[in-house]
Amino acid sequence: AQSVTQLDSQVPVFEEAPVELRCNYSSSVSVYLFWYVQYPNQGLQLLLKYLSGSTLVKGINGFEAEFNKSQTSFHLRKPSVHISDTAEYFCAVSEATGYSTLTFGKGTMLLVSP
Amino acid sequence: GAVVSQHPSWVICKSGTSVKIECRSLDFQATTMFWYRQFPKQSLMLMATSNEGSKATYEQGVEKDKFLINHASLTLSTLTVTSAHPEDSSFYICSARQHEDRRNSPLHFGNGTRLTVT
Numbered sequence: 001a002q003s004v005t006q007l008d009s010q011v012p013v014f015e016e017a018p019v020e021l022r023c024n025y026s027s028s029v030s031v032y033l034f035w036y037v038q039y040p041n042q043g044l045q046l047l048l049k050y051l052s053g054s055t056l057v058k059g060i061n062g063f064e065a066e067f068n069k070s071q072t073s074f075h076l077r078k079p080s081v082h083i084s085d086t087a088e089y090f091c092a093v094s095e096a097t098g099y100s101t102l103t104f105g106k107g108t109m110l111l112v113s114p
Numbered sequence: 115g116a117v118v119s120q121h122p123s124w125v126i127c128k129s130g131t132s133v134k135i136e137c138r139s140l141d142f143q144a145t146t147m148f149w150y151r152q153f154p155k156q157s158l159m160l161m162a163t164s165n166e167g168s169k170a171t172y173e174q175g176v177e178k179d180k181f182l183i184n185h186a187s188l189t190l191s192t193l194t195v196t197s198a199h200p201e202d203s204s205f206y207i208c209s210a211r212q213h214e215d216r217r218n219s220p221l222h223f224g225n226g227t228r229l230t231v232t
Contacts, residue, residue, distance in 0.1 A: 043223035
């Protein structure tokens with residue numbers, strides 16, 4: 001079984017500042033890693049995913065994440081945030097060995113203020 | 115891109131009544147759909163896996179008689195909350211994988227249904 005830890009429940013940041021949302025995972029098998037964004041009262045939208053290959057993954061809306069196997073981390077970063085980035089961000093993991101579903105972290109609320 | 119549509123987006127019902135939530139894959143077929151429940155300020159918890167033409171697989175702790183799932187076709191799964199109670203109030207989200215033959219095909223999510231039971 002896998003688990004995902006998002007240590008920060010809320011991250012306040014000013015517009016145009018950089019941001020990093022932390023995600024750590026645990027698994028006994030190889031995994032795929034995902035970041036999803038959820039705007040208020042909406043479903044989830046895939047930001048980016050790591051399946052294999054380059055450990056630096058670029059996604060939509062200027063976000064990127066880096067897979068660090070030794071630290072079992074998959075932190076999400078953006079060099080300059082906008083007000084519109086205010087949303088909840090979920091890190092998720094699935095087994096790479098089968099057609100498994102996702103295990104989500106508890107989410108991090110990104111609050112961007114002017 | 116792949117789209118998963120969920121209806122209704124919000125519903126208010128009285129305690130004791132039943133509510134049906136529909137999940138449709140609009141431009142692809144899905145033999146498997148997933149139903150998640152999200153409590154306020156918490157993560158998504160997988161409730162059940164909906165399988166077309168067969169019974170759903172429920173996660174531990176989820177009452178199958180309360181949360182009825184019917185996957186009638188390759189593009190439609192429904193979740194019926196029977197005899198709803200206020201504690202069933204939550205945000206329900208469905209998802210499906212566009213390419214089910216690819217392990218790394220990501221899940222696409224519906225926009226969710228906000229259920230409030232009064």
